[in-house]
Structures are given as C-alpha cells and as structure tokens.
Amino acid sequence: MLDALLRALIEAEDSGQVTDQVTDQVTDQVTDQVASLLNVLPAGVALKSSELMHQLGLSHRATFRKSYLYPALAAGLIEMTDPESPRSPKQQYRRVAR
Known part of the structure; x- marks a missing residue:
C-alpha cells in the first residue's frame, strides 16, 4: 500500500499536480505513523488491533x-x-524479526 501511494504521488508530481514539498510531507507522515506503531509494539509481543489503537x-x-x-x-x-x-x-x- 505504501508503494502504491508513493507511485501515485510520483505520477502526480511528474504531471505537475504535486510539488516536492507535498510529496515529502505525505511520505514523512506515513513514515511517522508506521514508526509510532512500531514504537508501541515491542519485539516478541503480539497485540490485537484494538490494543494497538489504545496504545496509540x-x-x-x-x-x-x-x-x-x-x-x-x-x-x-x-x-x-x-x-x-x-x-x-x-x-x-x-x-x-529482522
């Protein structure tokens, strides 16, 4: 999904519909949100979506x-x-696990 979003932004940017600033803002926002999710999900622990939502x-x-x-x-x-x-x-x- 993230790849599809980035491809769509790049295509829009190539057509002149989106500026570099907007592309960077969307990419940073998605990255920050995923990072927040990873921060509340410790390694070796499995949580339900409702628990993750509560933590966030x-x-x-x-x-x-x-x-x-x-x-x-x-x-x-x-x-x-x-x-x-x-x-x-x-x-x-x-x-x-990485």
Whole structure:
C-alpha cells in the first residue's frame, strides 16, 4: 500500500499536480505513523488491533487501518499471527524479526 501511494504521488508530481514539498510531507507522515506503531509494539509481543489503537491513543478504526496498520503490513515490518484468517476476532499483530 505504501508503494502504491508513493507511485501515485510520483505520477502526480511528474504531471505537475504535486510539488516536492507535498510529496515529502505525505511520505514523512506515513513514515511517522508506521514508526509510532512500531514504537508501541515491542519485539516478541503480539497485540490485537484494538490494543494497538489504545496504545496509540486512537479511536477511529478506519484511520488506524489505513494510516498505520496497512502500510506497516505492506512494508513487511509487522505480520499477522493468523494470516489465513485476516478478519478473525482473535487476529494479532507482531513485529517481523529482522
């Protein structure tokens, strides 16, 4: 998802629709949000999305998924504990061991 966002921004920039400043702001914002998620998710610990949202002080699930969870998953920084059942109420997320 992060890659798709960056590609769209680059295409818009190439067509003259977006400035370098806007591209940098969006990239920094996504990076900061993912970094915040990683800061509240210690290595070796798996947490539910509701627990992560609480740790981040967020209450809007859609914003959490779009801005924090999905970019971190797409970047391979976190993983699901049960990838075969992504919508399971027991689904948890953990940092990927590097």
